[in-house]
Amino acid sequence: MSIDIPAGIGERVEQSGRLVLTDPEGAPVAELADIQPARPPVPADGSTGEFAVTGRVVRTGIPASTTDSDGPYSWLRLPPSGQFEGASAVVSHDPIDAYALQAADPHGPLLLVVLDGPRARPGPDAPTVARATLALRDQLREQGRHADAVLVPAPQYGDERDEHLAETIARAYGARLVRPARRPDLAALFAGLDGRAVPPVDEWPEPSLHAWQRWRPPRRDRGLVVFFTGLSGSGKSTVARAVTDHLAEDGRRRVTLLDGDVVRRNLSAGLGFSRADRDRNIERIGYVAAEIARHGGTAVCAPIAPFAATRARVRQMVEAHADFLLIYVATPLAECERRDRKGLYARARAGEIADFTGISSPYEAPEDAELVVDTSDLTIEQARDAVIGLLTNGGWLD
Numbered sequence: 001m002s003i004d005i006p007a008g009i010g011e012r013v014e015q016s017g018r019l020v021l022t023d024p025e026g027a028p029v030a031e032l033a034d035i036q037p038a039r040p041p042v043p044a045d046g047s048t049g050e051f052a053v054t055g056r057v058v059r060t061g062i063p064a065s066t067t068d069s070d071g072p073y074s075w076l077r078l079p080p081s082g083q084f085e086g087a088s089a090v091v092s093h094d095p096i097d098a099y100a101l102q103a104a105d106p107h108g109p110l111l112l113v114v115l116d117g118p119r120a121r122p123g124p125d126a127p128t129v130a131r132a133t134l135a136l137r138d139q140l141r142e143q144g145r146h147a148d149a150v151l152v153p154a155p156q157y158g159d160e161r162d163e164h165l166a167e168t169i170a171r172a173y174g175a176r177l178v179r180p181a182r183r184p185d186l187a188a189l190f191a192g193l194d195g196r197a198v199p200p201v202d203e204w205p206e207p208s209l210h211a212w213q214r215w216r217p218p219r220r221d222r223g224l225v226v227f228f229t230g231l232s233g234s235g236k237s238t239v240a241r242a243v244t245d246h247l248a249e250d251g252r253r254r255v256t257l258l259d260g261d262v263v264r265r266n267l268s269a270g271l272g273f274s275r276a277d278r279d280r281n282i283e284r285i286g287y288v289a290a291e292i293a294r295h296g297g298t299a300v301c302a303p304i305a306p307f308a309a310t311r312a313r314v315r316q317m318v319e320a321h322a323d324f325l326l327i328y329v330a331t332p333l334a335e336c337e338r339r340d341r342k343g344l345y346a347r348a349r350a351g352e353i354a355d356f357t358g359i360s361s362p363y364e365a366p367e368d369a370e371l372v373v374d375t376s377d378l379t380i381e382q383a384r385d386a387v388i389g390l391l392t393n394g395g396w397l398d
């Protein structure tokens with residue numbers, strides 16, 4: 001078996017020659033023995049964040065299924081032993097599309113395999129896909145088809161490995177992987193879900209389209225993160241508060257403000273301003289914001305968030321289930337320093353504060369912002385209205 005692991009752990013694994021895999025609570029589940037690197041290690045800065053190793057899998061510990069629940073639809077898991085001999089298998093993380101069904105042998109049995117694991121491309125979570133797949137299975141049975149559904153834990157890589165894995169899974173159940181002549185147009189589907197086009201209903205059986213719609217409802221009902229970034233004193237908190245107040249008065253969206261200063265007093269208490277601590281701070285804010293948005297709420301965040309890569313990770317985390325709007329508060333350093341509301345710039349210039357953003361620590365200006373506001377030539381109300389305008393025009397405040 002070959003797996004990708006974080007570079008930091010990879011080096012230790014190479015030294016010790018073993019890797020213990022645990023469940024989320026830390027109980028050992030399996031061990032990878034006789035470890036070999038599968039491809040050259042990534043650079044020491046861990047820029048790709050991954051390290052691939054191969055090894056022999058040895059089961060250790062007590063199987064989790066005998067001790068506790070394995071999560072939603074765990075009863076759909078079925079150990080493969082060639083039991084679906086002769087079936088056509090559709091294997092997917094996504095809801096099943098019409099082309100896949102058309103490619104299956106119309107007279108033979110059908111095996112619908114829902115893959116449950118980390119996704120490379122955004123899409124509905126496994127319980128939503130499983131629910132849709134069961135509804136589809138029942139419809140097919142009503143039409144006289146012999147159809148079954150199973151759930152298999154497996155990651156999505158977003159490259160050619162997905163096809164190999166699907167093939168291996170189908171074969172393990174004794175089935176033959178279907179090879180559709182066409183793939184559905186996901187861009188057209190997303191445009192349809194966003195209300196920008198007519199949804200391509202012919203490409204999706206009704207339960208599958210319903211699963212996509214649940215995952216990506218119209219923007220007015222969809223979770224949202226409004227993420228402000230900019231230098232200290234640029235006006236992030238002031239504008240974010242004005243936006244939050246407006247949304248609270250408007251009442252159509254439930255809103256939570258995660259202000260930089262405030263977060264540092266609770267969620268991120270104890271963290272400093274090294275790159276690692278700033279990254280940890282932003283990832284915590286991102287995690288909480290993504291959870292709020294996954295449940296349909298609105299999170300307004302206002303940290304400095306000086307690093308592009310960290311902002312990109314937050315965007316990716318949020319966009320798995322909701323929308324992300326980056327607002328760059330581009331007030332020039334000279335104006336922030338002139339304001340110096342907390343006297344921090346003066347102290348940073350005097351060398352009393354190390355790693356101060358804009359003075360002795362970098363700020364990477366975003367190139368992917370949905371909106372740029374400069375509060376040196378806008379009033380607070382104008383900056384607020386620019387953000388609210390973005391939400392209104394984009395359909396988040398319909």
Ligand SMILES: Nc1ncnc2c1ncn2[C@@H]1O[C@H](COP(=O)(O)OS(=O)(=O)O)[C@@H](OP(=O)(O)O)[C@H]1O
Binds near residue numbers: 264
């Ligand atoms: N070294 C250094 N650099 C930058 N900022 C500093 C520093 N030390 C303290 N402060 C105060 O902390 C606030 C920034 O915290 P953030 O959580 O927004 O920063 S970061 O996103 O983690 O980089 C920031 O608040 P804002 O002025 O609201 O941005 C500062 O008041």
Ligand SMILES: Nc1ncnc2c1ncn2[C@@H]1O[C@H](COP(=O)(O)OP(=O)(O)O)[C@@H](O)[C@H]1O
Binds near residue numbers: 302379
């Ligand atoms: N147009 C404006 N928009 C936002 N803040 C402004 C504006 N004009 C002046 N300010 C002042 O600038 C300061 C910005 O501070 P703050 O909002 O805490 O910034 P940040 O959160 O980016 O550190 C506040 O004292 C605010 O009153």
